[in-house]
Amino acid sequence: MKCREVKKRLSEYMDGMLDARREKLIREHIAKCRNCTEELRSLQVSVNILNSLQEIKAPEDFLEKVQQRIEQPSISNRIIQKIFLPFRIKIPLEVVGVAATVLLIISIFNATESRKEIKEVTSIIRQGTQKESDKFLSRKKKSASFPARSVSLSREKAEDISVGKEPSTPASGAKKTLASAPGEKKMALTEIVLLLKIPGKGEESLKAEEKACREISTGISPVEYSNRVLLKLKEIVKLVGGKLLFVEYGKEPGRVKSITVQIPAKNLPLLADKLSEIGKLQRPLSSLTEKEEKIIKFKINLQYKNPVQ
Amino acid sequence: MNRKVNDREDDALIKAFMNDENNAFDKLVLKYKDRVFNLCFRILGDYEEADDCAQDAFVKVYRALHRFRFEAAFSTYLYRVAVNTCKNKLKSKEYRHSKKMLRLSNPKEERLHAIEIRDESLSPLTQLERKEKEEIIQEAISSLPAEQRNLIVLRDIEGLSYEEIVRVTGYKLGTVKSKIARARQKLRDKLKGLV
Incomplete structure (x- = not known):
């Protein structure tokens, strides 16, 4: 055995941790090698020095200090106590965890549903086809478990979206119940008919209101005309402090069939005045205020008297 | 003292502690406090820090002793907790910072006054x-x-x-x-x- 290897094993040799064969080899080597003998001696002395070190005693009050620390709540307990300090009844963390998870799942589910609905509506707007619109509408009616929040969201968007034709055609001037989402209270809506005036080309000495009508109707396609009417109606509704809730399109693609509005009752005369600029109401708006409500919700069916060529 | 006899004594004290005999744990503290303290002092080289770590080790043992499974000797378990507590102390930034400052201000006296x-x-x-x-x-x-x-x-x-x-x-x-x-x-x- 070489000195280098022996020196490496001297620590284990001192502690009797070598197997019998190695121990014998090292013992034999040390007997012959003065260098390794000195190495072993110096190591033993340094170990003895460590063994002889005086034990440092704990302070006299060590037990009391430990007891004091034990009586203090642990850090985690202190944090929990601080969190729930305002409550007399402490809520177990598990319950809080479960409640938080349930809330999180519900909010994620709602967000996903809303996003889906917006996507569907957007695709309908983009495609603008009657078929897709019908599909969407019928799916909405059938869906019994549709969250009310999603529906209200789509309603909010109604000002800017086009929704397809409903299956039944409303009779003019008759009361009709609008298809509403499940969970939403069914509401009977009063309907009135607005017979749109469309002055012919080249007509002279027009009245002021006819001029307004002409501005939106001269030399354009029926769809464009319908869109302009809608814009004008939006302006009017806004002017009288109302809200456009729903836009219904008719059989002809892109042509507005009716609008549903919400108007402050006090502004009905102004609305009637403004509507008379672009058409003729078949029934006076004053008939809508029978119930003395502050806000009136009703449907205006549009009738195109002279379609623009 | 024979190691096995010593371990049996410790086990009896732990069982007493598990049966809510409050002074059983005090007996364990009194029995091992100097050994644990000396261990902490030799590892940390600082009296105050050793005091803190040794106390901390006993508190940790106290909080976990109800789950002791008698698979190892109590002394081994206690040493393990103490060594780990010292390791964490040495790792902590606060400790390293205080050591550095101490070395700059007063090389030996402060640390070895004990x-x-x-x-x-x-x-x-x-x-x-x-x-x-x-x-x-x-x-x-x-x-x-x-x-x-x-x-x-x-x-x-x-x-x-x-x-x-x-x-x-x-x-x-x-x-x-x-x-x-x-x-x-x-x-x-x-x-x-x-x-």
Whole structure:
């Protein structure tokens, strides 16, 4: 055995941790090698020095200090106590965890549903086809478990979206119940008919209101005309402090069939005045205020008297 | 005391503690406080820090003792907790920062003030010489890398067997042997003046 290897094993040799064969080899080597003998001696002395070190005693009050620390709540307990300090009844963390998870799942589910609905509506707007619109509408009616929040969201968007034709055609001037989402209270809506005036080309000495009508109707396609009417109606509704809730399109693609509005009752005369600029109401708006409500919700069916060529 | 008898005594105290005998844990503290304190002091090289760590170790043991499964000796378990507490202390930024500041302000006095020779039979001069010697040794121990220091303290100061050290530290036997061998060589070189 070489000195280098022996020196490496001297620590284990001192502690009797070598197997019998190695121990014998090292013992034999040390007997012959003065260098390794000195190495072993110096190591033993340094170990003895460590063994002889005086034990440092704990302070006299060590037990009391430990007891004091034990009586203090642990850090985690202190944090929990601080969190729930305002409550007399402490809520177990598990319950809080479960409640938080349930809330999180519900909010994620709602967000996903809303996003889906917006996507569907957007695709309908983009495609603008009657078929897709019908599909969407019928799916909405059938869906019994549709969250009310999603529906209200789509309603909010109604000002800017086009929704397809409903299956039944409303009779003019008759009361009709609008298809509403499940969970939403069914509401009977009063309907009135607005017979749109469309002055012919080249007509002279027009009245002021006819001029307004002409501005939106001269030399354009029926769809464009319908869109302009809608814009004008939006302006009017806004002017009288109302809200456009729903836009219904008719059989002809892109042509507005009716609008549903919400108007402050006090502004009905102004609305009637403004509507008379672009058409003729078949029934006076004053008939809508029978119930003395502050806000009136009703449907205006549009009738195109002279379609623009 | 025979180790097995000692372990049986500890087990009886733990069972008493589990049966809500409050003073059972106090007895364990009184029995092991000096050994645990000395272990912490030799690893950390600082009296105040050793006091804090030793107390912390006993508090941790107190909080976990109801789950003790009697698979290992209580002393081994206590040492493991104490060594880990010291390790965490050494790792903490706060501790390293305070050590650095201390070294800059007062090199030796602050850290080693606790080493007091209490042997009344020795003359004041001999006591002083011995105190200086102890300080040199502690300085040498503190200069070792943390792992080697822990192992040399457990083996050559606390007198644990290699098997016990394996259980306390979780290292493999070969690792323990080689690290102790290297630590001894380093210490021998540092303590040449005394050797």
